[in-house]
Amino acid sequence: MSSRIQLVSRRQLIRMVGGAATLLASSPGCKGSGSASGLFSDEQRTALRTFADVIIPPDDEPGGADLGAVSYIERLLTAFDNNDAPAIFAGGPFSGRQPLPDASGHASTNFPTNDFADLIELDRVSEASWRLRILGSAGLSNGSPNQKLTGAIASLRDQLVAGLDAAISSADPPLAQQSPDDREATFNAQPPAWKNLIIELVTEAAFAAPEYGGNIGLAGWKMCHFEGDSQPLGYSQWDGVKHVERPDSPLSTPNPGPDVAAISPDVDQLLKLVIAFIGGRTA
Amino acid sequence: MRKTLYGNTQLDKFDVIVIGSGAGGGPVAHVLAAAGQKVLVLEAGPCHLDNIDDPAHDIVARFSNDELKIERRNFMLQNENVEPRTWRTAAADGPRIETLTGNVQFLPKTVGGGSVHADLKMPRFESQDFQFGTLLKNVQNASFADWPVQYDELEPFYAWGERLLGVQGKIGTNPFESKRSGDYPMPPGPPMYGSLVVNKGLSALGYTMFPYPTAVNSIPYDGRSACNNCGFCSGYGCPINAKGSSAVTVLRKALLTGNCQLRAETRVVRLVANGQGNQITGVETIDPLGARVTFTADRFVLAASPIEDVRLLLLSGGLGNSSGMVGRNLMFHYQTIAFGIYGERVHGYRGRAVAQGFADFRGKPNDPAHPLAGITEISGGGLPVGEASYYARVLAQAKAGKWNGKLFKALMRESPARDRIMLLVIQAEDAPQVSNIVDLDPDYVDLDGLPVPRCTYKSHPFEVANGQFYEPKLLDIMMKSGARYAAITPRDDVPSSQHIMGTLRFGNDPKTSVCDKNGKFHDIGNLFASDGALFPTSSGYNPTMTIASLALRVGAAMVNPASPASVIKT
Numbered sequence: 001m002s003s004r005i006q007l008v009s010r011r012q013l014i015r016m017v018g019g020a021a022t023l024l025a026s027s028p029g030c031k032g033s034g035s036a037s038g039l040f041s042d043e044q045r046t047a048l049r050t051f052a053d054v055i056i057p058p059d060d061e062p063g064g065a066d067l068g069a070v071s072y073i074e075r076l077l078t079a080f081d082n083n084d085a086p087a088i089f090a091g092g093p094f095s096g097r098q099p100l101p102d103a104s105g106h107a108s109t110n111f112p113t114n115d116f117a118d119l120i121e122l123d124r125v126s127e128a129s130w131r132l133r134i135l136g137s138a139g140l141s142n143g144s145p146n147q148k149l150t151g152a153i154a155s156l157r158d159q160l161v162a163g164l165d166a167a168i169s170s171a172d173p174p175l176a177q178q179s180p181d182d183r184e185a186t187f188n189a190q191p192p193a194w195k196n197l198i199i200e201l202v203t204e205a206a207f208a209a210p211e212y213g214g215n216i217g218l219a220g221w222k223m224c225h226f227e228g229d230s231q232p233l234g235y236s237q238w239d240g241v242k243h244v245e246r247p248d249s250p251l252s253t254p255n256p257g258p259d260v261a262a263i264s265p266d267v268d269q270l271l272k273l274v275i276a277f278i279g280g281r282t283a
Numbered sequence: 284m285r286k287t288l289y290g291n292t293q294l295d296k297f298d299v300i301v302i303g304s305g306a307g308g309g310p311v312a313h314v315l316a317a318a319g320q321k322v323l324v325l326e327a328g329p330c331h332l333d334n335i336d337d338p339a340h341d342i343v344a345r346f347s348n349d350e351l352k353i354e355r356r357n358f359m360l361q362n363e364n365v366e367p368r369t370w371r372t373a374a375a376d377g378p379r380i381e382t383l384t385g386n387v388q389f390l391p392k393t394v395g396g397g398s399v400h401a402d403l404k405m406p407r408f409e410s411q412d413f414q415f416g417t418l419l420k421n422v423q424n425a426s427f428a429d430w431p432v433q434y435d436e437l438e439p440f441y442a443w444g445e446r447l448l449g450v451q452g453k454i455g456t457n458p459f460e461s462k463r464s465g466d467y468p469m470p471p472g473p474p475m476y477g478s479l480v481v482n483k484g485l486s487a488l489g490y491t492m493f494p495y496p497t498a499v500n501s502i503p504y505d506g507r508s509a510c511n512n513c514g515f516c517s518g519y520g521c522p523i524n525a526k527g528s529s530a531v532t533v534l535r536k537a538l539l540t541g542n543c544q545l546r547a548e549t550r551v552v553r554l555v556a557n558g559q560g561n562q563i564t565g566v567e568t569i570d571p572l573g574a575r576v577t578f579t580a581d582r583f584v585l586a587a588s589p590i591e592d593v594r595l596l597l598l599s600g601g602l603g604n605s606s607g608m609v610g611r612n613l614m615f616h617y618q619t620i621a622f623g624i625y626g627e628r629v630h631g632y633r634g635r636a637v638a639q640g641f642a643d644f645r646g647k648p649n650d651p652a653h654p655l656a657g658i659t660e661i662s663g664g665g666l667p668v669g670e671a672s673y674y675a676r677v678l679a680q681a682k683a684g685k686w687n688g689k690l691f692k693a694l695m696r697e698s699p700a701r702d703r704i705m706l707l708v709i710q711a712e713d714a715p716q717v718s719n720i721v722d723l724d725p726d727y728v729d730l731d732g733l734p735v736p737r738c739t740y741k742s743h744p745f746e747v748a749n750g751q752f753y754e755p756k757l758l759d760i761m762m763k764s765g766a767r768y769a770a771i772t773p774r775d776d777v778p779s780s781q782h783i784m785g786t787l788r789f790g791n792d793p794k795t796s797v798c799d800k801n802g803k804f805h806d807i808g809n810l811f812a813s814d815g816a817l818f819p820t821s822s823g824y825n826p827t828m829t830i831a832s833l834a835l836r837v838g839a840a841m842v843n844p845a846s847p848a849s850v851i852k853t
Binding site: 053054055056057090091092094101115116120124125126128132133144145146192195196199200203204206207209212220221223224225226228230232236245250253255261262264267270271272273274277278279280282283 | 285346522
């Protein structure tokens, strides 16, 4: 695999989130539930929507809440709540959002069925891993493999809810009475490990395939000008003689038309700061 | 319950058991099954390729353009909370520095192994790469060794492997390539725009970009469709089977002979040996439901990855180690990575992950003006979920942990780290060291209660210095090509490359190597290795083509030890 750009190491990120798990493993039980899924109380659900909008603020396009953060998180955290295949892995190979190519290599009017709507059954090891992540050590009959060395692992559900309760309690005035800037300040005052966890979940909701419960109306992909899953059309098709590229999203030539969102002064300033910090060069 | 048994399900007596179905295991299974041997392939991971053993239907993959499934939810990769690995730099660190980290063994567990997730960059090694025991004998505290098989002897197997897996490329375009007996089976596919942008810098500085040899169909090939450059390539299984993984090529061919059986989700946990430890009599496994089952055969092949091969030998009482070299000389390619961010959208997330590269930084041994590093990949950016994480990390560092939602949203819209970025990745020679070793962690266990592998690994000054030599040159290329911002990415301490090599070095001397020229253990008459564990040195080219070609040769030598080349099918 090619390496991705890396500014904080993956190891450090794992350590941050792992720290939260250890901390919360010993915290008292979480408050009761009141939502349709039985997962969140109304107050917790409202707070989750509020913080989703802190992470991705609404403007002329949806924020984190309307992008489906709550439904995404509920779907993940209740994956083992019934006897169906857990909603961890969507099926494949196609979603049905892109058409099949025709004989000339161009888009046809035929679309495959949505295989993403199916769920893939977990194998023995994957099921244990996901039970451990979502339900914590209590999710496995013998506990986590190295529990005597590391202590019990807290469930994702407990990590999330405990942090939400702490944030609700710390908000003064209550979140509902705060301005967007004050809500951002309340969010920023929470423990880094919990913030990292909720940022991860909210951004997954916004930019993953909609079959996982978020990215409602594909608004997340539209916001970041991403075409989404591209099969079976792809970005080029072999027509028997040559590769035919998509005129709207070419492979080997520049995009047609003007830049949909050029680099702004704020982003330019941030990039220069990062480049200076890691010793790079700017034009 | 879903299917885990494939091929000739009636077979219950086997000539050979192959442990692992990736680039090392699949080719061996193919050669042996084609020669009439009854082969059982055991794969620890699940199979996501329906119809892999059905001659009447094309394979239907459960792989998809699904970033969450692949990148975040470990559809294929090991799960570090139930299958951890540990790491340290030296014994002086204590039992370990890092625990529960997957970085030290980051290969997929699925039918097809690492050849499924890879974007299958398949360059051959250069002829010089097989001779560094002679050419680099003066490097202190390194254990460079000549290969017992030289380039000329491996060349016909390279050509065979390229035909079987389906490799695209163009002879003569890499000025540093060694002599080939013919052109690639397929022409290069279309370039990615970002590569052409980077080439402005390469051309200005006198470097030579060429189409990267990849096992990706540029045209329909061997019953599989042409790649449509969907963009979800590196790290992803191919939804349309245009990538020539071991699973959809050689393993499928083996299964269709009627001589091969594949058991997925079947994890080998012990090699059963005779009293002298010089013959293997069977393998103990954990089946898909968690039950212990033993299989027997006449001969056995280790192809589970350099780390898992060693772990299995150690879990079996430390077999095959009269040389004391089992687990030693663990190597990863030493990666130096530069990124450039452009004012324009170069949309590097479209296409094969890497379509072009250059080898000007491969270098020569003992040449201070051109130190030995590796081929350089020209790669695009990632996808939006990962992109969001990068920005979150950047904001956390640059803004002292303070989240800024408006700035985050601007970053996602303007997309410097996906739509405007290109990467240059040097896959550099990693000097082998006897002190870099795989053994068993004394405390940590996996889901099944078995000790996990521990990697003791530290980079040698050789590769560190060579990497630093080329860093400013990478930045020169980026800036000359028009990048607005460019930098070298910070390194992680834990080796995280998926190019894992060494640990069961092959050679002619039983005192200094574990396996012989044909991959057979010096100490064990019926045990072979056929994956990257055999490599005495790492080269500076991606390893998969050499793993597959060497595996073909191991299989051929099992069929005809006196003349492996006579087994090659043209």
